[in-house]
Amino acid sequence: MGWLVTGGAGYIGSHVVRALAQAGITPVVLDDLSTGFRRFVDDSVAFVEGTLLDQPLLEKTLREHEITGVVHLAGFKYAGVSVSRPLHTYLQNVTGTATLLDAMLTENVTNIVFSSSAATFGTPDVDLVTEETPTRPESPYGESKLIGEWLIRDVARAHGLRHTSLRYFNVVGSGSDDLFDASPHNLFPLVFNALAKGDRPRINGVDYPTPDGTCIRDYVHVSDLAHSHVVAARKLEAGEALEPVYNLGSGSGSSVKEIMDAVRRVTGIDFEPVIGDRRPGDPARIVATGELAARDLDWQMRHTLDDMVASAWRARQAAGADYPA
Template structure:
């Protein structure tokens, strides 16, 4: 097997590429470097600079490297940006996927792993979200991920491609400090950023129907997520047919206030958070049922939330030395 990983120089993608290569898989990366960082990848992993929207490039790369499987992570992924730029999100996330699947089918590739998101579920009123929970995305980003799943399964049926869709919950942490998330869009780096600038962390709403009034989320260590990709790729390589869609989470909820308190313990900065009004569209609770992934992929998360925060903080300090105030 030779795996093409699109978006493989990104925060999640580089973890996936490294994890697969470390376990003996042959991988190469395609990334447009709009958010990817080439130095996240070791020299042993080839990097092609390009976009999944470039059909001619895709066909050449698939042929020249004798690719036999694809892991597709390349996508735009900011919810607020998707609300402001819906056409861009549909063009890049769905259009890029369509172009890639066309090239995959033409090349006769029979294994495809798609990076989806828990955003496909929207705001379900359930204790645990299973793969059978109805999907009702609340943003163009979530819509593009759901449409992407539909497209992956349709192409799989039409062209005999075995497919897996992984629905990520909230990703945090870093396997190594240099691989840490450099964006400030997810809650952990957002809190780090506020503390580094001497500002109080923000909590959006403390009147939800949860034990402490703040939203409850399922957090997954990015290294565990990478291991889930490896497990799914090996399932495909082993000859599994048809399509599989699974949640990737820990199956345990952590409230925003609990997470902010833990971040204070890890960083040593216990500045009290500011409570601001709710943000539109935030679900009170979004926690995965991870039972199907354990059954179908023989995978389960091994790392806890403290390990996520501690590893993320080491990466943050590496990239922001001013944050380490002793």
């Protein structure tokens, strides 16, 4: 008996795996290691190396490990890259999710928690996004996540799955010094990599219509996020109804300049960022209320911005040469 974590060797998945194990739920990981790391998964956890696109492997894994639910995190997450690689993005995120759902139906696995994204909203025209805010994704990535939500909703309607989709906002920090975000496109790894090389971190655009001119994002700590997955898994397993979608946002945002201040404070490194041009497709501000998730998923900000920066920096330092440049 256990829960399958697809993408469990990735940044967020590895935190979810540890949170499930600590809560007494046996995790089983399926990961193709395309962006994840085998060492992120403890040897005590069953690990299946393979892709979501391999339906016989999925079915065998579900059956042999007597899986009762799935946390589905595996996917291609680089929104910017998805614009030039739409087929790859749809294959991994849409075909992959459809294949997983088909395998779940075959093996009669009826619970699923899905990793969705703030990218489903595109550029919202409200200060505080709620679950009612219209979705207008602006990249194949955001579209693929929205289609994933629809696939799960429709299969649930037809076949009776219990499900929820969690739309993460900007996930940062580390719950343990041996786990980190290795994305070459996210702000924290970019800033840390620049500092590690002795370069000046870069701010993309200082002329946005925000108080300090830089983009505002809603940063949430990966351990807080992982905890809410455990709550969702438990509730689904117990047959409790959950909303189809929750926003995992904090209700407040931080600007890129504020992040740079926090990095200076936490690392003790004094630097002056390079000011660059805007990146196409970056909304000025996206911040969500997490009220619904607070009500149902024990979603709380248990970490400050400085905790997020400090824990991510510690993990970056601990990884040393193992950190992808």
